Amino acid sequence: MNEEQVEIKWTDDESIDFIKYGNFFVPYREEQNQIIADLLPAEKAPTVVEICCGEGILSKHILESIPGAQIIAADGSDEMLKKTKENLAPFEGNYELAKIDLFSRNWRVFNEPIHGFVSSLAIHHLDGPQKKELFSDLYRQLEDGGALIIADLIKHENDHGKNVSAKLWDKAVMERSLRYRGSLEGYEAFERLKWNCFSDPNFINDPIDRPSTLREQLGWLEEAGFKEVDVFWMNAGHVIFGGYK
Ligand SMILES: C[S@@+](CC[C@H](N)C(=O)[O-])C[C@H]1O[C@@H](n2cnc3c(N)ncnc32)[C@H](O)[C@@H]1O
Structure with a gap:
């Protein structure tokens, strides 16, 4: 893949905030990561x-x-890719980094067989038609039996679901803040940065x-050709869903 000139709407300041506080803000992060790994096809x-x-x-x-x-770890932020390189250092030879613009279609062509696409908390940057186009592009690149597994925030169908997710996300961040920091510092940052979109009327x-919505995205996966489209986990407005080729 080529390195691209990336103009991301996500800013460097947001990357810095996320690097600092992401471990508090992502609910059940370890559980989510294990579920995603478990859902990948059982290739050698x-x-x-x-x-x-x-x-x-x-x-x-x-x-x-x-x-x-083998992992191809792709992002648009140099700061994030630098951190990824540090975190993946023990796996030299098993990963490559790619600078991509999520919005562009240029990176969505691979020379090697791809068995899985995964993504956490990012696809929601695309609008509906862009998500639909992404799902089709990724389907074409997958080997038979391959999977697209997405962990992301969803839009609720109405305020009942949204209000429940707002409360559950607050609760999860409080718990993570107490567990990892021994104080509510992580939760206070979550409030200060207004990260809980489910409690933000604007x-x-x-x-x-x-x-x-989850319903829309499951439909776009099926329209792209994915089979066995399913929802695998949900809590606090965060959902793991996907399908297989
Ligand atoms: C909320 S963070 C999630 C990071 C990681 N997936 C996780 O779950 O910890 C969103 C990520 O999307 C990346 N991003 C946002 N807009 C992008 C774009 N247009 N192209 C490429 N990456 C983008 C940011 O750099 C950031 O790493």
Whole structure:
């Protein structure tokens, strides 16, 4: 893949905040990463692309869980790719880094067989038609039996679901803050940075984060050709879903 000139709407400041606080903000992060690894096809040495890998935490988990796996860890932020390189250092030879613009279609062509695409907390940057196009592009690149597994925020169908997710996300961040910091410092940052989109009445107009409903996304996966499209886990408005070729 070629290195691209990336103009991301996600800013460097957001990367810095996420590097600092992501471990508090992502609910059940370890559990989510294990579920994603478990859902990948049982290839001996699968090649997996992580789209918008951030610091490479999911990529690292996959490399630890699946011996011989090859990872292409892709992101648009130099800061994030630098962190990924540090985190994946013990797996030299089993990973490559790629600078991509999620919005571009140029990176969505691979010379090697791809057995899995995974992504956590990033596909919601695309609008509905862009998500639909991404799912079709990725389907074409997958080997038979390959998987697209997405962990992401969803848009709720109504305020009942949204309000429940708002509370559950607060609770999960409080617990993580107490567990990892011994104080509510992580939760206070979550509130200060207004990260809980489910309790933000103006979120609907957010230009950066554009989650779609789960129903829409499952439909786009099926339209792209994916089989066995399913929802594998959900809590606090965060869902793991996907399908197989
Ligand atoms: C909320 S973080 C999630 C990081 C990681 N997947 C995780 O779950 O920890 C969103 C990531 O998407 C990346 N990103 C945002 N917009 C992008 C774009 N247009 N092209 C490529 N990467 C982008 C950011 O650099 C960041 O690493």
